[in-house]
Amino acid sequence: MKVLITGGAGYIGSVTTAYLLDNGFEINVLDNLSTGHENLIDKRAKFFFGDILDSNSVINSMTGCEAVVHLAGKAIVSESVLKPDLYMENNHIGTINILNSMKKMLVSKLVFSSTCAVYGNPISRLIAEDHPTNPINPYGKSKLLADGEIDRFSKENNLNSISLRFFNVGGSYKNNSNILFGELHDEETHLIPKILKNRSINIYGRDFETLDGTCVRDYVHVVDLARAIKLSLEKKNLEHHNIYNLGSGKGFSVLEVTESIEKTLNLSFVKTFTSRRLGDPPILVADSRLAKKELSWSINYSLDEIIKDTSRFVKSAYN
Numbered sequence: 001m002k003v004l005i006t007g008g009a010g011y012i013g014s015v016t017t018a019y020l021l022d023n024g025f026e027i028n029v030l031d032n033l034s035t036g037h038e039n040l041i042d043k044r045a046k047f048f049f050g051d052i053l054d055s056n057s058v059i060n061s062m063t064g065c066e067a068v069v070h071l072a073g074k075a076i077v078s079e080s081v082l083k084p085d086l087y088m089e090n091n092h093i094g095t096i097n098i099l100n101s102m103k104k105m106l107v108s109k110l111v112f113s114s115t116c117a118v119y120g121n122p123i124s125r126l127i128a129e130d131h132p133t134n135p136i137n138p139y140g141k142s143k144l145l146a147d148g149e150i151d152r153f154s155k156e157n158n159l160n161s162i163s164l165r166f167f168n169v170g171g172s173y174k175n176n177s178n179i180l181f182g183e184l185h186d187e188e189t190h191l192i193p194k195i196l197k198n199r200s201i202n203i204y205g206r207d208f209e210t211l212d213g214t215c216v217r218d219y220v221h222v223v224d225l226a227r228a229i230k231l232s233l234e235k236k237n238l239e240h241h242n243i244y245n246l247g248s249g250k251g252f253s254v255l256e257v258t259e260s261i262e263k264t265l266n267l268s269f270v271k272t273f274t275s276r277r278l279g280d281p282p283i284l285v286a287d288s289r290l291a292k293k294e295l296s297w298s299i300n301y302s303l304d305e306i307i308k309d310t311s312r313f314v315k316s317a318y319n
């Protein structure tokens with residue numbers, strides 16, 4: 001199967017590109033390199049430099065493809081609070097452009113990177129797909145609007161689509177040629193790689209309604225996500241638009257993650273407590289039973305393995 005991956009120069013995109021190529025797929029990558037890195041695109045993929053907001057770029061990169069994995073977009077909660085219009089344009093309008101291009105090019109299968117941020121502050125311990133959606137930041141709102149466009153478009157145009165709602169992602173991937181792919185940002189915002197890169201961390205808030213007062217998140221290995229994308233591409237008998245949460249079902253607080261890093265890697269670093277960030281819900285933990293049932297998907301990696309694999313890539317990228 002030939003697949004277009006938008007955002008294929010980014011973290012999840014570069015890993016997914018390499019993983020799918022290792023599993024027999026043919027890959028086109030579309031990326032504007034605003035946050036991604038061309039040197040992280042597997043050389044077996046065909047790279048198209050362009051933007052999802054530019055119809056000509058999308059159509060050119062989509063030529064000959066049977067499916068689209070749409071991973072391009074903006075994904076930093078704190079930035080979305082400061083720049084909501086940027087997030088609406090990229091994540092909402094960009095998705096509409098992808099859908100319209102798919103219709104024009106007769107491409108009938110889409111896998112979309114949605115997010116747990118669409119749920120806002122959860123009203124249950126585990127978040128299932130039928131949990132109310134009430135995003136509390138522009139990032140979550142923009143992704144929920146994109147999900148809505150996909151749902152409408154799928155029903156009107158007989159599109160087979162899957163939205164995968166990612167929880168916190170970590171880890172790295174070594175392809176069949178022993179080339180390592182992982183998370184590389186000019187300004188790192190994610191907890192584990194930020195600690196490994198800077199040897200320090202600001203902990204935003206210690207007065208949340210959690211056991212130790214810090215935010216609780218569900219961590220999933222990037223290879224587990226890439227495998228979910230592969231299973232989604234291979235799924236038969238789709239009924240227009242399906243939504244699946246992808247997480248481990250276990251929550252770890254910021255302090256628990258920092259303690260795991262210290263123990264797993266025998267690493268010391270500076271922890272500084274500061275005020276809460278705007279748009280941060282206290283707890284986000286996935287109920288992924290539907291993905292397990294309908295995609296035959298499961299978690300293969302623990303938090304300690306996520307930490308070790310993230311460390312492996314950080315060492316290769318920055319040392």
